Amino acid sequence: MGISFSFYFRSMQKLSIVIVCKNEAGIIGETLKSFSNLTDDIIVYDNGSNDGTQEVVKRYMAHLHEGKWQGFGPTKNKASQFAKYDWILSLDADEAIDEELKTNLLQLDLADDKTVYELKFKNFFENKWLRFGEWGNDRHIRLFNRCVVQWNDARVHEELVLPAACKMVALYGYILHRTVKSITEYENKMRNYALMNAEKYFREGKRSSVTKAWLAAAFSFIKNYFFKLGFLDGKEGFLCARIMADYTFLKYKNLGDLDKIRVNRQQ
Template sequence: MVPLSVVIITRNEAETIAECIAAAKLITDDIIIIDNYSTDETCSIALSEDCRLYQCPWEGYGANKNKGIALAKYDWILSVDADEIADLELVLSLHTLKLNDPTMVYDIRFKSYFGKKLIRYGAWGRDHHIRLFNRTRVKWSESYVHETLQLPVGTQIQHLDGYVHHYSVKDGRECYAKALFYAQLSAGKYLQSGKKVNLVNLYLSPVFSFIKSYILFGGFLDGKEGLVIAQITYKNKWLKYRYLLRLEGSKLKNKYSKTPAPKAEPGLAVEYSH
C-alpha cells in the first residue's frame, strides 16, 4: 500500500461510492469518508468496505475536505469525489512514488463522462487537477464553492500517468441543474468578495465561453453532448452575473429597509457534488 490517505466527501452517493472505494483500496489502507448525513445507502456501503466514516454538518466543500484531511492517518492526501474513480494506470503510477518531498504536489488528468459517453474535447476534454499533496504544507481554501488548493511558495508540480474517470452527470437535465446551482453559489461568493457586474462579464464573457468550449477546444467533435455542454457553460456564466445583479439590488434595497435580507440555506450546498 502507498503511504497516503484517500479523503472523500459524500452526500447520497450510493450509485458510485462502491466503485470509487474499490479503486482507492488498491492504493491505500486508509480511506476517510466525510458524509453530510446521507439518506441513501452511502454510509452502509462505506462501512461495509472498512472505510473510516464521519458524519458532520455541511460547511462548504473546502471546509469539509479539510475535516477529512485532519483525520487522515498519513500526511500525504489523495482527494477525490465519490463520482471519481482512479484507473489502473494511475494506481500503478501512485505505487511508484517515493513521497519524500512535501514541497511536491501531483497533477492528475481527468476523463469526464456525460452519461456513459466519454467527452474527449471541449473544456471537459482538457480537465486536470492537483489532487495529491502533503497536508503539512497544503490545505483547501474554505470558500463555499469552487474551493482551490492553497499552494505555498516553492511548491513543485509533477504530472502523473493515468486518469481519474469522472462520472459527472447522467443527462442534460442534471447538467443544467448543476450549472444553475453553482451559478447561485458563485453569485453569493462574488457578492461577498465585492465583485461587480459589468457589460463584459454579463454579455461578452458567456459568449466567449461558448466559443472556446465548442469551437476553439473542439467541443463540436463530441456531437450533441458537446453542444449541450457548451450551451450550459454559456448559461452558467451568464446566470452567475444575473444572480449577482439581483443580489446587489436586494442588498441595496435591504440597506434602506428595516427588514433583514433573507439568508441562504447552507444545506442546499450538498444537493450536488463536483
C-alpha cells in the first residue's frame, strides 16, 4: 500500500489551484471534488464567510487561509502567495473542471514559464448551459506561472498582466461555471458589480449621463440577444441578456450619479 500511496502523489501535477471566496458553502464542495487526483496543493483564501464555507473546505484536501478583501486583483495576488507551486490555476468557488480538462492538465510538462494556458468555459444559468449570447464561446487565461504573470490591481474586472514574451496555448476540456444559483441572487450580485465598476470608471475620469445609460443598456441587449444569438438559448438566454442590460444601465447611471456628487461638492 505504501508504494501505491507514493505513486498517487507523484502522478499529480505540480500546480497550485487558488480560489478566493466568500459565502460559497453551497457550491465549493462540488468544485473541490472535481480536482480529485489533480494536485496536492489547493489553496482556498476566504474573505469572511459566515455560512460555513470554512467547514466545507476543511473536509477536502485543501489549505484554508483567511484574510481581508482588497478587491479582486490584489486579493487574488495575495492568495497566490500561499501556493506551494509557481504554476497557478486560478479559479472561482463556482468553477469546477471536467474530466477532459483534468486529463489535459495532468499531461502538461509546464516547462516554459512564459506560456499561459487559455481554458474554455461552460457557463450555466441555473441548470441550463448557455451556448450563445454574452456567455457563449467564453474562454479565459487561468493557468500561468506567478513568477512571470500576475493579476493587475483592479478592484473589479481584474486582468492578468502578460509580458510581451508570453505565449498562449489553448487546452481542451471545460471549466464548468455554475454562477447563477437563483435569478434574484444573481441580479443582486450584478448590482454590486455595477456599482464597483462605476467607481472604477469614475476614478479613471470617465463620465456618463442618463441618456448614455439607456443607450448602452439597449445596445447590450440587442448585441447579446440578437447579434450573439442569445435567443437560441430560450428563456435563459433572454434572462441573461436582460440582466446584462440591467447591469449596463446601472453601471452608467451610477457613474453619472457619482459625477453629479463631484460637481455639487465643487459648487
